[in-house]
Amino acid sequence: xxxxxxYETMPRxxxxxxxxxxxxxxxxxxxxxxxxxxxxxxxAGITPGDVQSxxxxxxxxxxxxxxxxxxxxFGMFAVPMENVVRIHASxxxxxxxxxxxxxxxxxxxxxxxxxxxxxxxxATRGDMIHNAYGYGLFTGGLGAHxxxxxxxxxxxxxxxxxxxRQVVIMKDFGPTILTATPSYALHLAEVAEEMGxxxxxxxxKYGVFGAEPWSESMREEIEAKLGLVAVDIYGLSEVIGxxxxxxxxxxxxxxxxxxxxxxPEIINPETGEVLPDGETGELVFTSITKxxxxxxxxxxxxxxxxxxxxxxxxxxxVRMSKVSGRSDDMLIIRGVxxxxxxxxxxxxxxxxxxxxxxLVVDREGSLDTLTVMVEVSEAMFSDxxxxxxxxxxxxxxxxxxxxGVSAQVKLVEPxxxxxxxxxxxxxxxxxxx
Amino acid sequence: xxxxxxxxxxxxxxxxLCEVTGILAENNVNIRALALADxxxxxxxxxxxDDTEKAKDVLKQAGFTVGKTDVLAVEVPDxxxxxxxxxxxxxxxxxxxxxxxxxxxxxxxxxxxxxxxxNTDEALKVIQEKGMRVIDGQTLYGM
Numbered sequence: 001x002x003x004x005x006x007y008e009t010m011p012r013x014x015x016x017x018x019x020x021x022x023x024x025x026x027x028x029x030x031x032x033x034x035x036x037x038x039x040x041x042x043x044a045g046i047t048p049g050d051v052q053s054x055x056x057x058x059x060x061x062x063x064x065x066x067x068x069x070x071x072x073x074f075g076m077f078a079v080p081m082e083n084v085v086r087i088h089a090s091x092x093x094x095x096x097x098x099x100x101x102x103x104x105x106x107x108x109x110x111x112x113x114x115x116x117x118x119x120x121x122x123a124t125r126g127d128m129i130h131n132a133y134g135y136g137l138f139t140g141g142l143g144a145h146x147x148x149x150x151x152x153x154x155x156x157x158x159x160x161x162x163x164x165r166q167v168v169i170m171k172d173f174g175p176t177i178l179t180a181t182p183s184y185a186l187h188l189a190e191v192a193e194e195m196g197x198x199x200x201x202x203x204x205k206y207g208v209f210g211a212e213p214w215s216e217s218m219r220e221e222i223e224a225k226l227g228l229v230a231v232d233i234y235g236l237s238e239v240i241g242x243x244x245x246x247x248x249x250x251x252x253x254x255x256x257x258x259x260x261x262x263x264p265e266i267i268n269p270e271t272g273e274v275l276p277d278g279e280t281g282e283l284v285f286t287s288i289t290k291x292x293x294x295x296x297x298x299x300x301x302x303x304x305x306x307x308x309x310x311x312x313x314x315x316x317x318v319r320m321s322k323v324s325g326r327s328d329d330m331l332i333i334r335g336v337x338x339x340x341x342x343x344x345x346x347x348x349x350x351x352x353x354x355x356x357x358x359l360v361v362d363r364e365g366s367l368d369t370l371t372v373m374v375e376v377s378e379a380m381f382s383d384x385x386x387x388x389x390x391x392x393x394x395x396x397x398x399x400x401x402x403x404g405v406s407a408q409v410k411l412v413e414p415x416x417x418x419x420x421x422x423x424x425x426x427x428x429x430x431x432x433x
Numbered sequence: 434x435x436x437x438x439x440x441x442x443x444x445x446x447x448x449x450l451c452e453v454t455g456i457l458a459e460n461n462v463n464i465r466a467l468a469l470a471d472x473x474x475x476x477x478x479x480x481x482x483d484d485t486e487k488a489k490d491v492l493k494q495a496g497f498t499v500g501k502t503d504v505l506a507v508e509v510p511d512x513x514x515x516x517x518x519x520x521x522x523x524x525x526x527x528x529x530x531x532x533x534x535x536x537x538x539x540x541x542x543x544x545x546x547x548x549x550x551x552n553t554d555e556a557l558k559v560i561q562e563k564g565m566r567v568i569d570g571q572t573l574y575g576m
Contacts, residue, residue, distance in 0.1 A: 376442045376475075376498045377498065378498055378499070378500065381440075381442055381498045381499075381500045382440075382477075382500065383438070383440035383477055383479055383500055383502045383549065384477070384531055384532075384549075385470045385471075385472060385477055388442075388475070388477070389472065410474050410475075411442070411474065411475050412444055412475075413442060413443070413444050413449075413496070413497065413498065414496055414497075414498055415496050416444065
């Protein structure tokens with residue numbers, strides 16, 4: 001079913017007319033209200049008036065995650081704080097997450113997009129949604145929650161963690177839609193099985209999974225183990241949160257981007273050149289309806305391609321393929337974004353610890369594990385085992401405190417970390433995604 | 434009156450200990466006493482050798498993380514209750530033993546124990562006050 005028939009099935013020509021009108025307004029507002037955008041435009045010798053067609057978008061400068069960090073915390077906001085009703089933040093380096101804001105209208109826009117997404121994923125008014133995305137600064141929990149309410153479904157705001165209690169709730173309440181990260185969904189199934197509860201006996205029909213990359217084979221595994229139809233949702237807090245793009249359960253072939261709110265482009269990550277439809281490259285978004293936090297040509301670093309072919313579900317909106325990788329070194333571990341540089345700065349801030357490290361990511365059962373190997377320098381070495389173990393504990397704690405991810409810290413001998421051509425290999429990802 | 438001990442960080446991997454003994458053998462360093470403390474991931478090897486500086490240098494050159502610590506070598510009467518008398522004394526004086534291990538050679542009729550204290554100065558004072566014999570480093574390395 002389609003939540004917003006008028007927009008989601010709009011003929012391309014009409015859609016593009018709306019996009020252009022909204023793009024112009026966004027650019028004018030960004031230029032007038034956000035000093036960063038004005039400087040970017042001036043440096044490139046462009047004024048808002050130069051944008052005279054949708055194609056002219058490709059002439060505008062990019063915005064990167066570093067730009068957002070440089071303007072921490074509120075420098076990218078285009079409205080005064082009195083008009084901001086919500087603030088979210090994504091994990092960042094020590095004390096420097098990416099902060100995003102929403103006006104009341106933005107929150108409503110977002111709820112509408114999530115209502116569209118949930119319905120594209122099989123949910124209707126009569127459904128009960130078990131929302132196991134984390135609530136808090138992370139956009140997943142509240143994003144899905146508002147969408148579920150907008151749709152008129154009954155939402156259980158169970159959030160992440162406390163898995164055994166979640167199984168009891170699933171058994172007793174009988175929710176029909178599951179929203180979670182795909183790895184947590186599999187973890188739920190494992191814990192349920194340990195408790196003697198079979199997902200097949202539960203009432204789930206559809207699952208809306210996202211916030212981390214997952215493969216077709218993982219979809220098959222989830223569908224087999226959980227006895228539901230698994231669909232993919234995409235979003236990022238910088239653009240709005242979940243609900244930027246959503247797979248339809250009818251086709252399960254690519255995620256429809258809600259183009260009446262976001263204009264996607266695919267670029268060559270090396271040159272910045274825009275690539276034609278069908279080619280694989282880095283996904284770039286321009287928001288065209290957001291008030292508090294507009295983004296102009298924001299580089300997501302996600303690698304995908306766009307497919308403009310009509311879809312059997314009736315939506316006219318372009319589809320992006322499942323994200324296949326990153327054009328930077330970001331890792332997603334149990335839904336948490338982790339950059340190796342963040343681990344490095346945690347280590348640098350600790351006395352005596354040298355930033356010779358390596359991250360090893362594995363998937364044990366269905367959950368991702370992060371092991372941080374740290375080379376033992378002379379300064380941190382001790383003949384007493386307990387002081388070395390205390391060091392391991394302190395590093396684990398700091399990583400948890402700053403990044404919000406649980407890591408196992410392992411001390412290793414110097415030079416134990418493989419160096420290729422003098423450059424240390426920082427990440428070994430053993431997950432098969 | 435102190436003796437020097439070197440300690441080496443080792444990953445729990447096959448052959449690491451052998452690597453250390455091999456390097457020492459090649460460089461003609463004699464191991465006088467040794468103890469290994471381990472966890473599931475790593476171990477700390479403690480050594481008393483006849484040439485501390487040389488051992489430290491060659492192991493560092495081979496890429497090991499090496500530390501140097503002061504320890505006390507205490508003569509312990511080789512009879513029932515010999516070790517207990519010393520530990521009892523230390524406990525009464527509230528001196529904490531971080532770890533200890535036995536030296537290979539006897540000193541006359543006495544055994545020799547290597548002690549690592551959290552407060553070496555205080556420990557030395559207490560032990561000597563009670564008339565127990567502490568063997569200095571130079572004597573120990575040549576025993």
